[in-house]
Amino acid sequence: MANPSILILAGDGIGPEVMAEVKKIIGWYDAKRGITFDVSEDLVGGCAYDKHGTPLHDDTMAKAQDVDCVLLGAVGGPKYDSLDFSVKPERGLLRLRKEMDLYSNLRPAQCFDALADFSSLKKEVVAGLDIVIVRELTSGVYFGEPRGIFTEGNERVGINTQRYTESEIARVARSAFELARRRNNKVCSMEKANVMESGILWRQVVQEIHDKEYPDVELSHMYADAGAMQLCRWPKQFDVIVTDNLFGDLLSDAAAMLTGSLGMLPSASLGAPMANGRPKALYEPVHGSAPDIAGQGKANPIACILSFAMALRYSFDLGEEATRLEQAVEKVLADGVRTADLMGPEGGVPVSTSAMGDAIIAAL
Amino acid sequence: MANPSILILAGDGIGPEVMAEVKKIIGWYDAKRGITFDVSEDLVGGCAYDKHGTPLHDDTMAKAQDVDCVLLGAVGGPKYDSLDFSVKPERGLLRLRKEMDLYSNLRPAQCFDALADFSSLKKEVVAGLDIVIVRELTSGVYFGEPRGIFTEGNERVGINTQRYTESEIARVARSAFELARRRNNKVCSMEKANVMESGILWRQVVQEIHDKEYPDVELSHMYADAGAMQLCRWPKQFDVIVTDNLFGDLLSDAAAMLTGSLGMLPSASLGAPMANGRPKALYEPVHGSAPDIAGQGKANPIACILSFAMALRYSFDLGEEATRLEQAVEKVLADGVRTADLMGPEGGVPVSTSAMGDAIIAAL
Numbered sequence: 001m002a003n004p005s006i007l008i009l010a011g012d013g014i015g016p017e018v019m020a021e022v023k024k025i026i027g028w029y030d031a032k033r034g035i036t037f038d039v040s041e042d043l044v045g046g047c048a049y050d051k052h053g054t055p056l057h058d059d060t061m062a063k064a065q066d067v068d069c070v071l072l073g074a075v076g077g078p079k080y081d082s083l084d085f086s087v088k089p090e091r092g093l094l095r096l097r098k099e100m101d102l103y104s105n106l107r108p109a110q111c112f113d114a115l116a117d118f119s120s121l122k123k124e125v126v127a128g129l130d131i132v133i134v135r136e137l138t139s140g141v142y143f144g145e146p147r148g149i150f151t152e153g154n155e156r157v158g159i160n161t162q163r164y165t166e167s168e169i170a171r172v173a174r175s176a177f178e179l180a181r182r183r184n185n186k187v188c189s190m191e192k193a194n195v196m197e198s199g200i201l202w203r204q205v206v207q208e209i210h211d212k213e214y215p216d217v218e219l220s221h222m223y224a225d226a227g228a229m230q231l232c233r234w235p236k237q238f239d240v241i242v243t244d245n246l247f248g249d250l251l252s253d254a255a256a257m258l259t260g261s262l263g264m265l266p267s268a269s270l271g272a273p274m275a276n277g278r279p280k281a282l283y284e285p286v287h288g289s290a291p292d293i294a295g296q297g298k299a300n301p302i303a304c305i306l307s308f309a310m311a312l313r314y315s316f317d318l319g320e321e322a323t324r325l326e327q328a329v330e331k332v333l334a335d336g337v338r339t340a341d342l343m344g345p346e347g348g349v350p351v352s353t354s355a356m357g358d359a360i361i362a363a364l
Numbered sequence: 365m366a367n368p369s370i371l372i373l374a375g376d377g378i379g380p381e382v383m384a385e386v387k388k389i390i391g392w393y394d395a396k397r398g399i400t401f402d403v404s405e406d407l408v409g410g411c412a413y414d415k416h417g418t419p420l421h422d423d424t425m426a427k428a429q430d431v432d433c434v435l436l437g438a439v440g441g442p443k444y445d446s447l448d449f450s451v452k453p454e455r456g457l458l459r460l461r462k463e464m465d466l467y468s469n470l471r472p473a474q475c476f477d478a479l480a481d482f483s484s485l486k487k488e489v490v491a492g493l494d495i496v497i498v499r500e501l502t503s504g505v506y507f508g509e510p511r512g513i514f515t516e517g518n519e520r521v522g523i524n525t526q527r528y529t530e531s532e533i534a535r536v537a538r539s540a541f542e543l544a545r546r547r548n549n550k551v552c553s554m555e556k557a558n559v560m561e562s563g564i565l566w567r568q569v570v571q572e573i574h575d576k577e578y579p580d581v582e583l584s585h586m587y588a589d590a591g592a593m594q595l596c597r598w599p600k601q602f603d604v605i606v607t608d609n610l611f612g613d614l615l616s617d618a619a620a621m622l623t624g625s626l627g628m629l630p631s632a633s634l635g636a637p638m639a640n641g642r643p644k645a646l647y648e649p650v651h652g653s654a655p656d657i658a659g660q661g662k663a664n665p666i667a668c669i670l671s672f673a674m675a676l677r678y679s680f681d682l683g684e685e686a687t688r689l690e691q692a693v694e695k696v697l698a699d700g701v702r703t704a705d706l707m708g709p710e711g712g713v714p715v716s717t718s719a720m721g722d723a724i725i726a727a728l
């Protein structure tokens with residue numbers, strides 16, 4: 001049987017640096033555990049634009065459809081700010097999400113014990129925090145038509161369309177309920193049903209799927225503005241949050257920041273099962289391309305490494321190996337190994353991106 | 365000359381209780397300072413629905429158009445949850461905003477010294493915080509057409525439209541720049557120009573208005589998800605934030621919660637100048653109708669009282685009187701007078717809604 005396959009799209013900014021550490025870990029699994037992946041690499045984002053004039057070449061898209069999963073670093077940078085909307089680095093990422101139909105984006109917001117002091121929130125508010133935001137990733141205002149900038153009379157008008165079908169809502173709701181069953185069995189769904197009809201439909205469908213298929217899971221509904229408040233006030237009240245593409249973008253970023261562990265947080269974007277039973281999948285850190293520190297060996301590779309751990313769990317059914325890798329990360333943090341972004345006010349000497357990767361491999 | 369006129373719409377839940385304290389203060393201004401307002405009262409929200417079958421009667425709408433300003437308490441409650449979308453309490457509020465054309469919603473997020481410990485954020489992150497979110501309030505996805513729940517094939521589809529014209533963006537941008545000039549001269553504009561064309565237009569128009577009319581103000585742009593992060597990480601980096609209706613809804617609620625002073629925060633919604641030079645205006649607390657504590661004399665009236673202070677400043681050009689009232693509130697807080705929502709872990713005996721109002725009048 002062929003080895004499981006991974007397409008690495010390291011992207012821009014710190015993407016290649018943090019991905020280099022993941023490659024070391026993939027090498028370790030091959031050498032030490034006899035778990036071998038067929039790894040190929042390609043371009044996405046600004047670097048793809050530089051080479052091909054498009055942030056995602058059709059060949060790369062075809063490869064992504066063909067592998068067991070994609071690992072992505074980060075895209076974007078100031079160099080590309082003035083590009084036309086249609087070829088901006090982000091469009092490469094959005095095309096992958098849409099064409100692979102990765103509708104369920106799992107964004108854990110987890111506070112690492114060793115870093116609880118690091119949050120702008122009080123320690124008691126975040127210590128031990130472990131919630132997951134399930135964000136719908138292939139629809140909503142990100143992709144709805146009509147969209148564009150038009151001229152009406154003598155002025156410009158900017159238009160986007162928020163659009164959700166029943167089946168789009170149902171499938172991401174199912175994925176949230178499934179996840180909750182493996183966790184603390186609680187789902188909170190967020191929308192603006194008091195203002196938006198798409199939110200009313202969202203609430204109805206989530207409720208229907210719950211009542212019919214997951215009556216054992218505790219379900220609540222919250223307006224997204226109240227949700228933003230409650231995430232800031234007492235995030236531990238949540239287990240799994242399910243929400244749409246745009247609300248999920250804001251709420252998951254706020255939640256990630258709250259943990260104080262932004263450079264630490266992975267994400268998984270999952271679609272329907274392929275012929276081999278594995279879900280279509282893309283894994284990427286929550287952080288961006290951080291052009292200000294790119295190329296300096298300062299970046300924290302942990303979010304990208306933990307994204308690979310999610311790949312082990314969700315794509316390759318290697319849950320125990322995933323846990324092993326996560327525990328190695330925790331051990332290294334507990335030992336006080338820190339990249340620059342993790343330096344507290346006490347100071348100390350930060351390690352480089354590559355030394356952090358080495359420490360994690362040593363802990364494995 | 366006729367007295368300045370105010371329409372009070374106390375609304376639902378704790379609305380009438382907190383508004384009762386504002387009425388006492390209006391009485392104090394009449395008796396002690398010879399500043400007399402013509403006050404009328406009417407219904408909005410659930411109570412209007414109960415009486416008229418609509419959350420805002422046409423007569424009330426006409427009155428609101430006719431007065432110098434509206435003071436609103438809060439709308440909504442579980443009793444009305446199952447009502448049809450078109451007659452929900454919120455529609456009354458949204459109709460007022462739209463028909464009075466109140467495009468500029470000022471939401472200060474201010475941390476009161478006496479309450480800095482109260483935030484879920486670390487004291488150093490919020491102490492002294494004083495920023496204003498200027499939220500566009502009459503357009504965007506709240507009002508765009510087409511909207512609704514439709515049937516397509518054999519499933520339902522929920523649709524809303526995000527829509528901004530150039531002039532809608534320009535006028536709220538001007539209001540943010542004007543405000544910044546009276547503060548620390550910094551505006552940060554937030555959108556998702558990396559994903560939404562309406563965000564691209566937003567960014568362009570804000571930049572154009574800046575370059576042509578307010579080059580002296582420091583302007584920056586941020587994606588709204590990064591904005592949510594930065595509000596949680598280091599809110600003091602901001603002075604004035606300008607953003608659209610939906611992002612403003614989430615971001616201002618998050619910012620309000622961060623201050624730890626939710627029951628304390630007022631808002632002003634301003635439109636174009638009327639014939640008498642005063643702007644169309646509605647003032648309301650940021651908090652909701654809090655049905656769980658309604659009718660128990662527990663509610664904190666300060667947000668509603670500070671909303672009246674904003675009315676003194678923005679509608680009646682009584683800036684000094686507004687400051688006097690704000691200082692009275694600060695004094696009462698510094699003296700340790702607390703409603704139930706302001707009780708810290710040290711405990712103590714909370715005062716009632718009406719005792720808080722009395723204490724503020726005594727401090728005046």
Ligand SMILES: CC(C)[C@H](C(=O)O)[C@@H](O)C(=O)O
Nearest residue numbers: 090091093094249558559589
């Ligand atoms: C880069 C951008 C297009 C993207 C988004 O808005 O979804 C990012 O913010 C994210 O959350 O993954």
Ligand SMILES: CC(C)[C@H](C(=O)O)[C@@H](O)C(=O)O
Nearest residue numbers: 194195225454455457458613
């Ligand atoms: C009550 C609701 C319609 C309203 C809104 O979404 O604008 C509220 O959340 C607010 O922020 O004033």
